[in-house]
Each structure stands twice: as structure tokens, then as C-alpha cells.
Amino acid sequence: MRATPNLVNTLTIKMHGTSSALHASRCSACKNGIAEPLPFSMAFQPVVDTSSQTVFAYEALVRGLNHESAASLFSRLNPDDYHVFDQACRLKAIIMAANLGVPATGASLAVNFMPGAVYSPWACLRQTLRVAHENNFPLSQLMFEVTESEEVRDPAHMERVIAEYRSQGFAIGLDDFGAGFASLNLFSELTLDFVKLDARLVRGIHRRPRTEAIVLALVALCRSLNVRLIAECVESFEEYERLRQCGIDLMQGYLFARPMFEQLPTITWPTSHVPLGKIRTLALVA
Numbered sequence: 398m399r400a401t402p403n404l405v406n407t408l409t410i411k412m413h414g415t416s417s418a419l420h421a422s423r424c425s426a427c428k429n430g431i432a433e434p435l436p437f438s439m440a441f442q443p444v445v446d447t448s449s450q451t452v453f454a455y456e457a458l459v460r461g462l463n464h465e466s467a468a469s470l471f472s473r474l475n476p477d478d479y480h481v482f483d484q485a486c487r488l489k490a491i492i493m494a495a496n497l498g499v500p501a502t503g504a505s506l507a508v509n510f511m512p513g514a515v516y517s518p519w520a521c522l523r524q525t526l527r528v529a530h531e532n533n534f535p536l537s538q539l540m541f542e543v544t545e546s547e548e549v550r551d552p553a554h555m556e557r558v559i560a561e562y563r564s565q566g567f568a569i570g571l572d573d574f575g576a577g578f579a580s581l582n583l584f585s586e587l588t589l590d591f592v593k594l595d596a597r598l599v600r601g602i603h604r605r606p607r608t609e610a611i612v613l614a615l616v617a618l619c620r621s622l623n624v625r626l627i628a629e630c631v632e633s634f635e636e637y638e639r640l641r642q643c644g645i646d647l648m649q650g651y652l653f654a655r656p657m658f659e660q661l662p663t664i665t666w667p668t669s670h671v672p673l674g675k676i677r678t679l680a681l682v683a
């Protein structure tokens with residue numbers, strides 16, 4: 398994850414200044430089927446539940462046909478095509494995950510998602526619902542990771558989009574939580590099912606007591622609001638152990654599995670299994 402930025406981290410989507418005529422033509426493009434502005438495929442990286450040693454979700458990450466990174470793909474994409482590409486990515490992710498047998502694993506499929514690129518929540522969801530149905534992909538196993546790389550200028554729009562998705566039964570959460578100036582505001586305004594802790598709060602946490610204090614506070618905040626917390630970019634055993642001590646059991650990162658092109662990777666579980674309940678108590682009273 399760290400060396401390969403995901404689909405949305407490289408993007409900046411601006412709703413303002415886009416004409417309604419353009420919105421209409423993009424929506425019409427969706428209704429008439431999704432074009433692929435450039436050839437692409439998907440890699441999958443698991444989010445694991447370290448307490449039960451099971452896979453919680455597989456995140457779909459866009460890649461070029463020759464395994465090029467998301468950043469490389471987006472550098473070749475016309476910004477006018479972001480919306481269509483976002484739709485095409487999620488549809489391909491659902492089809493590939495269905496073919497790879499994700500539904501039978503019980504794990505969810507995590508799809509990166511840009512609410513700013515959605516003009517009409519229902520119109521944009523129709524394709525997702527259709528493709529999930531056609532591929533026997535249970536809607537309850539779809540989750541969406543929202544990333545906004547700039548200040549959200551239309552929070553009411555984002556709230557409408559997220560409410561519509563949640564009403565369909567999808568889990569929805571914030572990517573890169575703790576990064577940037579918008580995420581605490583969004584966290585307070587939106588009803589979310591999960592958040593993904595930003596990599597900068599994970600990296601070297603065992604050597605950074607101030608970072609650990611922030612993470613412990615976020616763990617308590619999320620518990621009080623019934624929001625699941627996922628630590629991403631976990632790469633070392635020391636980070637894993639300290640995150641468990643902070644009370645985090647859902648993790649993603651190279652320590653467990655790298656993204657695998659068009660396949661579901663196998664998981665490498667850390668050999669020392671820290672008893673979660675005991676350590677949580679110790680960490681919280683320390």
C-alpha cells in the first residue's frame with residue numbers, strides 16, 4: 398500500500414464549476430453502459446481481522462494491464478473522465494471479486510469511492526446494483542472507502558450520497574482518517590461504519606509516543622460512536638504489536654499481504670499472537 402497509492406489518493410475532484418449539461422452527459426454515459434477511458438485491471442489486498450485471523454475484506458486497487466500503479470494510470474487520464482473511470486473501476490472490481498470467489502469467503506469487497514464524482518446518488522448506484530445482482534455478489538458484502546483529497550466544498554452533497562449508499566445496506570467509511578484538515582469535520586458530520594487510519598499514524602507507531610496517544614484517543618472515539626477502525630500500511634511486527642496494544646484488530650499492509658494482481662493473496666500471519674483483551678487494558682491504563 399505504501400509504495401502503491403490507491404485509486405483515489407491521487408485525485409482531486411471538484412464539483413464546482415462543472416456545468417449541469419456536462420453532468421447530464423456523464424449520467425447519460427452511465428445509463429448507456431460504462432466505457433473504459435483506458436485499459437486497466439485490479440489488484441486485491443486483504444484487510445485482516447488479527448483477533449480471529451480471518452480476512453475482513455479485500456480492497457480492490459486499480460492497476461494498469463502491465464501492473465502500472467494507480468498514479469501512473471491517473472496521470473494519463475483526462476480529468477473529464479474521472480467519473481466514468483470511477484464507475485468502471487467499481488464495476489470491474491465487483492465482477493473480478495465475484496469470479497475470484499470473494500462472496501463465498503464471507504469477506505467484504507472494499508471499493509474506493511469519490512462522492513464528489515457522483516452527480517445523482519441513485520443514478521450512479523443503479524449500475525452498481527445491476528452488476529452486483531448479475532454476478533451474485535451480496536450487497537451486504539460491499540463496502541466503500543471515501544477519500545477526499547481536498548476540502549469538501551459541498552458537504553450536503555456528500556451527506557446525501559453517503560446516506561443513499563447506507564440505505565442500500567452498504568458499509569461506508571473514510572479512507573486516510575487523521576490526514577488532512579477535512580477528516581475530523583467529516584467524521585463529525587457523517588454517519589460512518591468504519592474509518593481507515595492514515596498511514597502517517599501507523600508508520601513507526603512503536604517509536605512515537607505522541608502518535609500512539611493520538612491513536613489511543615481515536616480508538617476510544619471510534620468505540621464510543623460504534624465505528625470500526627482499520628489500520629492500513631502495517632509493515633512491521635513492531636507496528637502490529639503496538640497497534641494491538643492500542644486496541645486495533647483490523648489491519649492491512651505488507652506485513653500480512655501485498656496487493657496481488659487479479660488474484661486474492663494468501664495471508665502471512667505474525668507468529669506471536671498477542672492476547673488482545675489483556676493488552677488493551679494495559680495500554681489504556683498506562
Ligand SMILES: [Ca+2]
Pocket residue numbers: 403456509542572
Ligand atoms: Ca483505500
